[in-house]
Amino acid sequence: MSRVLVLNCGSSSLKYRLFDVPATGEPLVVATGTVEQIGERVPGAPHDHAEALAAAMSDLPLDGLTAVGHRVVHGGLMFSTPALVDDAVVAAISDLVPLAPLHNPANLAGIEVARALLPGIPQVAVFDTAFHRTLSPAASTYAIDAETAERYGIHRYGFHGTSHAIVSRRTAALLGRPLDEVNTITLHLGNGASACAVEGGRSIATSMGLSPLEGLVMGTRSGDLDPAIIFHLHRVAGMPFAEIDNLLNRRSGLVGLAGVNDMRTLLTRRAAGDRAAALAFDVYCRRIRSYVGAYYAELGRLDAITFTAGVGENAPAVRAAALAGLDRLGIAVDPARNDTPERGARVISPPDAPVAVCVVPTDEEWEIASQTLGVVAGGAA
Ligand SMILES: Nc1ncnc2c1ncn2[C@@H]1O[C@H](COP(=O)(O)OP(=O)(O)O)[C@@H](O)[C@H]1O
Numbered sequence: 001m002s003r004v005l006v007l008n009c010g011s012s013s014l015k016y017r018l019f020d021v022p023a024t025g026e027p028l029v030v031a032t033g034t035v036e037q038i039g040e041r042v043p044g045a046p047h048d049h050a051e052a053l054a055a056a057m058s059d060l061p062l063d064g065l066t067a068v069g070h071r072v073v074h075g076g077l078m079f080s081t082p083a084l085v086d087d088a089v090v091a092a093i094s095d096l097v098p099l100a101p102l103h104n105p106a107n108l109a110g111i112e113v114a115r116a117l118l119p120g121i122p123q124v125a126v127f128d129t130a131f132h133r134t135l136s137p138a139a140s141t142y143a144i145d146a147e148t149a150e151r152y153g154i155h156r157y158g159f160h161g162t163s164h165a166i167v168s169r170r171t172a173a174l175l176g177r178p179l180d181e182v183n184t185i186t187l188h189l190g191n192g193a194s195a196c197a198v199e200g201g202r203s204i205a206t207s208m209g210l211s212p213l214e215g216l217v218m219g220t221r222s223g224d225l226d227p228a229i230i231f232h233l234h235r236v237a238g239m240p241f242a243e244i245d246n247l248l249n250r251r252s253g254l255v256g257l258a259g260v261n262d263m264r265t266l267l268t269r270r271a272a273g274d275r276a277a278a279l280a281f282d283v284y285c286r287r288i289r290s291y292v293g294a295y296y297a298e299l300g301r302l303d304a305i306t307f308t309a310g311v312g313e314n315a316p317a318v319r320a321a322a323l324a325g326l327d328r329l330g331i332a333v334d335p336a337r338n339d340t341p342e343r344g345a346r347v348i349s350p351p352d353a354p355v356a357v358c359v360v361p362t363d364e365e366w367e368i369a370s371q372t373l374g375v376v377a378g379g380a381a
Pocket residue numbers: 189190191192219261262263264309310311314315
């Protein structure tokens with residue numbers, strides 16, 4: 001039996017899950033929790049990740065702990081597999097902070113605190129970017145001056161890799177087919193959102209790029225836009241770059257268009273006739289449809305489209321609208337199957353449709369736990 005603690009430190013939140021993993025059979029979730037508003041000066045809120053983690057850990061049964069697995073968002077070009085944390089790995093993750101300023105500092109804080117509180121327990125970093133290290137040069141290269149790109153690490157890294165990995169595997173399992181024979185477009189629609197084309201288990205295209213800002217419309221992030229917008233805002237509106245950065249990362253997407261980043265509230269407002277909410281919904285779903293078309297073309301043959309994460313798993317209206325009008329491509333959503341209260345992995349396209357449209361719950365925490373155990377068992381410790 002192994003016991004693994006998984007930590008996912010966001011900029012102002014800490015999510016944790018503790019698993020007991022028997023040698024054979026199903027893993028058991030012993031404890032799970034979320035601490036929010038870290039550092040937000042709210043009465044009772046923890047001041048920093050150290051305080052949040054120490055409080056959470058004091059309530060957890062950590063005796064016999066085998067390892068701690070950490071979600072690390074940016075692994076750059078260096079990490080194509082999970083890494084046993086030592087000082088060199090910590091330094092490498094620090095070096096990548098400029099590429100993921102919203103995410104890597106919090107991930108590092110989690111690692112530092114866990115190392116201090118649990119000395120001697122192996123710590124493993126599992127990177128969002130690792131799954132996308134299979135992108136071809138043509139898929140990962142931005143068409144800018146090659147020397148500049150090389151010098152400054154301008155490259156499509158891609159994110160949400162643990163989610164795209166586990167969800168594409170579970171899609172193949174749901175369809176009862178070997179992973180290496182299945183081509184899937186996975187749509188991770190949470191607070192952050194990204195699309196991935198997975199060819200026989202390998203990522204060949206993904207919508208996030210240098211940072212988690214590119215691609216789909218998100219809760220607070222713009223996704224794709226004309227880069228000239230940034231220069232225009234700087235020159236014409238006189239906005240400093242830090243303000244534009246904040247605008248695109250925190251005041252855009254659904255919140256920028258309709259004032260709310262929660263899809264549930266957006267859907268309620270849209271149903272009540274709110275025009276800003278309706279437009280935000282249309283922009284959000286249209287962007288998804290564009291990526292489905294592009295990735296269908298990249299894959300050449302498409303077996304499945306899978307929705308996952310908070311919005312993907314729980315918003316039938318988004319699934320239906322994003323794939324509307326694609327019947328000629330063999331893509332259709334069955335209204336009754338789409339709208340059931342069912343929660344597990346399931347197919348929502350009509351029977352015998354050429355492309356299986358699926359809903360598969362993501363489980364990044366379990367994927368991180370199992371990769372962590374793989375590193376520890378692999379003797380890398
Ligand atoms: N029942 C629901 N209907 C529509 N959207 C939902 C529902 N439940 C959750 N969501 C959406 O899922 C989002 C969060 O997704 P999640 O995958 O938990 O995000 P993250 O892990 O990135 O914080 C919420 O912002 C909310 O918009």
